[in-house]
Amino acid sequence: DLCLQKAKQASELNAFVTITNEIAENHGIESEKRFYIDRKFKELDGITIGIKDNFCTSFIPTTCASEMLRNFTPAYDATVYARLRAAGACLIGKCNLDEFAMGSGTIDSIFGPTRNPWSYDESNWRIAGGSSGGSAVAVSSGSCVAAIGSDTGGSTRNPAALCGIVGLKPTYGLVSRYGLIPLVNSMDVPGILARTVEDVAKVLNCIAGPDHLDSTTIKDEYIPIEIKDIDLSKVRIGIPKEYYCEGMSNEVIDTWKLVTDLLEKENAVVKSVSLPYTSVSIAVYSILNQCEVASNMSRYDGLEFGLRTNEIYSTEELYASSRLQGFNNVVRSRILTGNYFLLTRNYDKYFIKALKLRRLIANDFRNVFNGDDKVDLLLTPTTLTDAPTFEEFSGKHNRDQCAFQDFCTQPANMAGIPAVSIPIRLSKNNLPLSLQLMGPSASTTEVLTKLNVSI
Numbered sequence: 001d002l003c004l005q006k007a008k009q010a011s012e013l014n015a016f017v018t019i020t021n022e023i024a025e026n027h028g029i030e031s032e033k034r035f036y037i038d039r040k041f042k043e044l045d046g047i048t049i050g051i052k053d054n055f056c057t058s059f060i061p062t063t064c065a066s067e068m069l070r071n072f073t074p075a076y077d078a079t080v081y082a083r084l085r086a087a088g089a090c091l092i093g094k095c096n097l098d099e100f101a102m103g104s105g106t107i108d109s110i111f112g113p114t115r116n117p118w119s120y121d122e123s124n125w126r127i128a129g130g131s132s133g134g135s136a137v138a139v140s141s142g143s144c145v146a147a148i149g150s151d152t153g154g155s156t157r158n159p160a161a162l163c164g165i166v167g168l169k170p171t172y173g174l175v176s177r178y179g180l181i182p183l184v185n186s187m188d189v190p191g192i193l194a195r196t197v198e199d200v201a202k203v204l205n206c207i208a209g210p211d212h213l214d215s216t217t218i219k220d221e222y223i224p225i226e227i228k229d230i231d232l233s234k235v236r237i238g239i240p241k242e243y244y245c246e247g248m249s250n251e252v253i254d255t256w257k258l259v260t261d262l263l264e265k266e267n268a269v270v271k272s273v274s275l276p277y278t279s280v281s282i283a284v285y286s287i288l289n290q291c292e293v294a295s296n297m298s299r300y301d302g303l304e305f306g307l308r309t310n311e312i313y314s315t316e317e318l319y320a321s322s323r324l325q326g327f328n329n330v331v332r333s334r335i336l337t338g339n340y341f342l343l344t345r346n347y348d349k350y351f352i353k354a355l356k357l358r359r360l361i362a363n364d365f366r367n368v369f370n371g372d373d374k375v376d377l378l379l380t381p382t383t384l385t386d387a388p389t390f391e392e393f394s395g396k397h398n399r400d401q402c403a404f405q406d407f408c409t410q411p412a413n414m415a416g417i418p419a420v421s422i423p424i425r426l427s428k429n430n431l432p433l434s435l436q437l438m439g440p441s442a443s444t445t446e447v448l449t450k451l452n453v454s455i
């Protein structure tokens, strides 16, 4: 009840697209019954959750914050939601996002922007980060214990960082993408946002593991995480020098240094490492993102589902005007650019080249995690500054917003490795500053375990 109340209060912040009152109320009655009758408890009994509105939920609208899917109600549940429900979790609502998760501010939604709860200045408020800004605000405003986001280039870690909570991007394939409306299939992962590492681990334990409905899930049986203390003197942490970049605020650099010193004081081995391809990463991410977007978005043709225009003079016109009315400028520009990169004459020059560079970026990580001088974890900032004001952020083009916001986060998606953002302290503006830890592929468990003691 308290969470529902908070969710309603948080509507000023625009965290939710749909508040699932009925589900939450029925859930209360059902779990009370179970409590008195069979006394069987489940891992997440009564735990309130929010889910980003790009995960399919049967009988509950799933809009992707787009005109195209404004009236779309799926007939099936995403695996993530099905598993959370089976574990006893209670859905409070579907969370706001940038249209089709293309953004890093949660400002490009047909339902309007989401506000950062840490923002005190009404006339010059701060963005929540994105694209899972609704999920981050749902948790940080106390409307739910945990929320599910998606992370293609940083969309879980970025809003978690700007809203002062923990945000995990698991190893690619650890959590099923079935029912997650795709942005970039080769990089998308469901992410988890919560206040503490323990809460994130609890949720992960319920949703991770193979799924026959998603052939890209890791086939090995998932072994649940137990958060325990470890000996920091046995942990080697790398500080990638290429992550010091233009535009990073002094406060962020100081926070990074502060935690590095703390780790050293606890006898962890901390050393500078190099990931030489970092500088091209954002451009490569952008090309691959747009190519996959161009391909993914072709399913919205106005025929099978989604918005259909009334102007039906020809099939071509039906496609074109449904897509014109259904998508915002950001989505349309990514489709156009992606198709340009995929033209026969450009395919090798852009798409194939970007794939080759993606391999080199992934190799950079492999070298620091497996080379002779290997490290266990990498420590970097999550974002280059604290949360920008809406005014400052919305004045920039989506491409520039992303190039700045995703600088530290997207390489982990290109390499498929796990990464987590942890809040560290407040900036001069009283806004959260966070750092990111990355680990080798398939080490989500280790990353969470190690990080719990290290920071």
Ligand code: GLN
Residues within 6 Å of the ligand: 101, 102, 103, 104, 130, 131, 150, 151, 152, 153, 154, 155, 156, 183, 289, 402, 406
């Ligand atoms: N900002 C990035 C983009 O727009 C990341 C999006 C995401 O992770 N969903 O592509």
